[in-house]
Amino acid sequence: MVIFLMIDIENIICNSPRSDFSESQLEKLADYILKVEGLLQPVIVKKAGFESYELIAGELAYHAAMRAKEKNPHQGEMVNAFVIQEAQQSYVIEQLAAFFEALSPHISQGVEAPETPGIVPAQDDQRLFNLEQRLEQQGQEIRAEFNSLFQQLAERINLLETTPPPEPSAETSGPVMGLLDSLNVLDGKSLRSELERRNIPRASILANAIITARDKQPQQVFRGYGDVVASVKGLGDKTLIKMIDAFAMS
């Protein structure tokens, strides 16, 4: 008796290597299987042990279904299968051969003339070609996965780098200098333009007076605002406070 069952494809032992078939063909068939959510070309198996089956016929269907399972494990776990008895095996093969023969005249029509040698690769070459194709495809899949992971990682790093730290405090805000630093490092011209930019009155006179006073400081550096008020001619507390405020804002 022939039993028709859905069998876990992982329980089927197939003795023909996948490299017998072209990867692009398997790929296409796998897509067709997934579209229908089932293999319409049942494989023929016999029981080989508890929960294991040996493939008798349907190698192409088997490998296509395997590829379908690789592509979508949620759909491709089981395949339609005829489970035959050991005793029937020769009759089963007979029937399959008869069907094959009945179909083949149509297939071989018009190929009576000997084929040009070299166009059809020898079997071993074909197998190598198929293997190479499969490796190539697997390589591409791995590469694609790697690329997408890499992309994700790069995006994360980028996000982390561009997000500013939460506290933008005056001391740490990089290129924006405080007033004292500006008075100590800028030259006359820059100092003047900085003062002008902040609408400090008499900017040019003030800048000159500051530079003159700074040069008289030990090591040419004001150690604090006290030094500035004490040594810069014509600069009172009021103006200094205005300057401190103006520099703190930008």
Place this chain on the structure above:
Amino acid sequence: MKTIAIYHHKGGVGKTTVAVNLAAVLRKRGKRILLVDIDAQANSTFATGLIKFEFEQEDDLKTCNVYHLLENTHLIFVENVVKPSNCFNQPEIDVVPSHITLISQQPNLTRFASTAIRLARKLDKVTEQYDFVIIDTPPSLDLYAQASLTAADYLIIPSDLKPFSNQGLSSVGEFVNTIINENREGLGKEPLNILGVLPSKISPNPMYLKHTFPKHQLAITEVYNFPLMETVILERTALSKCINQTILMGDLEIPAPQSILDYALKAPQEAKASALEFEQLADEVLSKIEV
């Protein structure tokens, strides 16, 4: 982890009552328990407080139940379908629920070659999480019964010991010796160990207990060649009452089932004797299983 199936293909003999209360008493002794309901009637699922909804759209079990463990090999596992019981027993137990749709889905499962062994395989993945798995089974010889017994190390057969129920015993024996033990051998497991026929729903009538019951007990071992368990679960209304309790929520009556042990804390004079019988059953099971 030990797996115990509660099975008889005679209906209404107390399988569910035994399954849920044995689970409850073992839980109270600190054992980590998983109760698997694989009967489409879903009586264990109800008894453990998982069916408290009133309307079908609130049914969260339809898409997430024991069927989904049987339907595939690598997609759904115990952790994906398990639910804690709800106000059934302190402490609560883990439950794999069942659903009425198991009936309509059975034809699918019969087309799959591996259905009968998938439950066993999936339980093999939780051996570290549980001390006991208790399976409540349907009163049939179908695929669900096959899946249950294939997954079980031990079998308890509740029976009222009446001749009509005993007629089913020989087919249970045959079922175990052929299909079940073949499956278990294929999985590399020991044959199913039959703990025995458990006298259940036994009439407390003193005349019956004195004169007829001993003869019925003897028939199990002498005529049917099954081991007999020492514990006897008498027929007592408390056992059906504890499962059929309800509470009022607004004007809705919501099921509020409890284990006989928790019910006995509430209504001692009514339920204490039954609770003690289940304590005894737990003692007997633990001593026979030797954990």
